[in-house]
Amino acid sequence: MIQAKNLSKHFGAQELFSNVSFQLGPRERVGLVGRNGSGKSTLFKLILGELSADGGEISIPKGYRLGALEQHIHFTKPTVLEECTQVLNPEDFKEHEAEKILFGLGFSEPDLARDPKSFSGGYQIRINLTKVLLQSPDLLLLDEPTNYLDIVSMRWLKSFLKNFPGEIMLITHDREFMDDVVTHTMGLHRQQLKKIKGDTAKFYEQILQDEEMYEKTRENLDKKRKEMEAFIERFKAKASKAAQAQSRVKALEKMSSMDKLADVDSLGFKFRFVECPGKQIAEVKHLSFHYEGKEENLFHNLSFPINREDRIGIIGxxxxxxxxxxxxxxxxxxxxxxxxSFHPSAQIGHFGQTNINRLNMENTIAEEIQQENNDLSISSVRNICGTMMFEGDLAKKKIKVLSGGERARVLLGKILAKPANLLLLDEPTNHLDMESIESLTEEIGNFPGAVVIVTHSEIMLKNLATKLVIFHNGNAEFFNGTYDDFLEKIGWESEETKPKVETKKLSEKEIKQKRAELTIERAKQTKPIKEEIERLEGEITKNEDLLKRINNELEKATLANDTAKLTDYAHAVGKLNHMIDELFEKLTNSNENLEFIQAKYDKELDALS
Structure with a gap:
């Protein structure tokens, strides 16, 4: 159990939190929430010992192991599989565990033999995630583990975390993912920490109730104070009421004061809409694409309309x-x-990584937003800057000094500045906190024009998408239905096994041949493991027999009070017990490996039935 008492932390003049305390119980999976900049990642670093608290302490039991998702990339092995399995003890045979995790996170079998440095940054983070999951720590600290995951990998990780045997602390902007995993929610709010049993909805409901109660108490206190001040002012000069007035003066001096709760900064979204008279705003016709030097198309012959009020989700x-x-x-x-093809009145607002890279690094935030719409007044530009949390002089900061998340907010500000009737949004929620995501989702839903959105957020897809473009089976296809329709009719399982389309039915002869091939292949892979299990069982039996004989000799030496023999036999017993324990551990790993391989082939054989 981890305990934190009276923790305080500030950076310069900014106080993140003050005198906060919490404890983490056995098997608790805790979601840590709070606005961007509230101190969530800082709290993780305090637990890991990477930062020191300004006050208070954190108690971690001796031998309690922490595991954290490392954002820093440092690979030393030539293949993905070797890079991941190096975190295990040499005697552990858990290669199959590494493979299961890597496959779950979207790697293919050929990927396991590739150089980990050859992958994109997102996949390199997945390798780091595999390494921390493989170590099976007592406490998993995961800071935005879903940022670089697609929906299929997120669904796998969700299942893994729900079955994780230890404790978890999780930071993620994906509210649905968090709610599906956690047993408790803990939040940093107004420099204080609150922990409740339940999901984020229950947490924010409790915060709202607490603040409503605070405000009612403050208002009642203010009302009472004003009544007392009025009484004092009215009767302080009257001799008959002077004593009562003086009594109220003393009571007023003792009365505590409660400050009005300050407004919490939040992003407010309001897109500028320009009317399009046509029913169809754009049409995609027979698109195919591959990058230079690659022969295989990412997609081919893709066609679909974009109607005036469509909400099209792109998934895969x-x-x-x-x-x-x-x-x-x-x-x-x-x-x-x-x-x-576009309607002549089409106006596009586009949010994507490509656009972020095209921001003018020498521009200020205000200048960058102004460039998107020269008809905007300085006051309007400043309002948009403020909406994106760049109030006052912050709007004068140059783009080149901003973080990735701040640049994303500038790009959102540019889209708010530009009149549009078609929004193209590529993962617009990556750098937003939960409250801002909810605000953005609501505004996208209210936008009168069309929206085409790439997102891995299932809750956004369920709330917004009325049509889909699905990337699977080596192509992309248009699906005229909601995300729930997709899950019901197609589902993500088709990505991991085989497409749910009409396939050539195997003849009885072909099925028999395939079963024979799989049976031979399974025997080939399991034979050395079975031989190893047999050898280990023989070694264990032999050593247990030897241990029994030495224990008998030890009893004789004890009765004879032979000190020299007692020492030798006791040493031999300790050594044998240690050896037997190691053999049992290797036997357990070999049995697990055998079960994994057999289950894999059983599944393939069952599919042929």
Missing amino acids: KNGKGKSTLLNIIGGYLTPVTGKV
């Missing part, structure tokens, strides 16, 4: 072409075949 695994499609629609890339 990472690296399949979702952002590429959005960039083609936005005009940043040229398709190999096909085209995108």
